[in-house]
Amino acid sequence: MQRRPDPRDPAIAPEHVAGVAEPVTVTVARDVRPEQRAPFEEWAGEILGLAERFPGNLGTSLLRPGAGSTRYHLVYRFSDGESLARWERSAERQAALERVEHLSGGADYARVAGLDSFFTAMTPPRPGPRWRLTVLTIAAVFAITLGFQLLVAPHVGSWPLPLRLLLSATVVVVLLGQVVMPRLTRWFGPWLRGRR
Structure with a gap:
């Protein structure tokens, strides 16, 4: 039972x-x-x-x-x-x-x-150098922001600046936390935890 x-x-x-x-x-x-x-x-x-x-x-x-x-x-x-x-x-x-x-x-x-x-x-008991996570995060934010500027920004150019920035920030944060970083930290896990 x-x-x-x-x-x-x-x-x-x-x-x-x-x-x-x-x-x-x-x-x-x-x-x-x-x-x-x-x-x-x-x-x-x-x-x-x-x-x-x-x-x-x-x-x-x-x-x-x-x-x-x-x-x-x-x-x-x-x-x-x-x-x-x-x-x-x-x-x-x-x-x-x-x-x-x-x-x-x-x-x-x-x-x-x-x-x-x-x-x-990504913070195990003995993490690797923090600069590696910083580099990976910058690369992820850059890729998401570039994609947003190329694919979305041209279609919302007439929106007021605060609304464009809100949309951009929302897209970056959601993709970063839900999609991109979970995969990157899995793929680059050994490098992120490396001691050198």
Whole structure:
């Protein structure tokens, strides 16, 4: 018999998160017993694979512990709070969680919503040089702004300046946070986290 998820469980998105209409990033930190690292990494690959295939998922990653640490971080990102809540209440996730309890000593959950979420997702415990994220963000803003100027600006040239600027800012922020940066940070993840 399948156990019903308890909405008070910290592993389940609370109501104020479930109602968020912006991207939500979740970080789950687990201290893994040294002799259980290989089985835990296999389990982490499975649950992150399940999350990636779940509707609304924008990406996942596994951050391994640094020297002298046993703490792993599983990071997954969803397009909105409702998609996250559906994943966190899913039978697939519940079944996977039941198989991990003997590998680690519990979990700490953190959730961040909105534009903060993609910057938080790109700040692992040992991030690479911050200039790399700055360069990537500038490149993304430049590409979106150039596209806007070439494709949209000629059609709104008669609009009052404040309205043109509002439209431009809206397009840049929405594309940056919802479309461009999630993909760029996934594609360039190894370079962003590199130490040199």
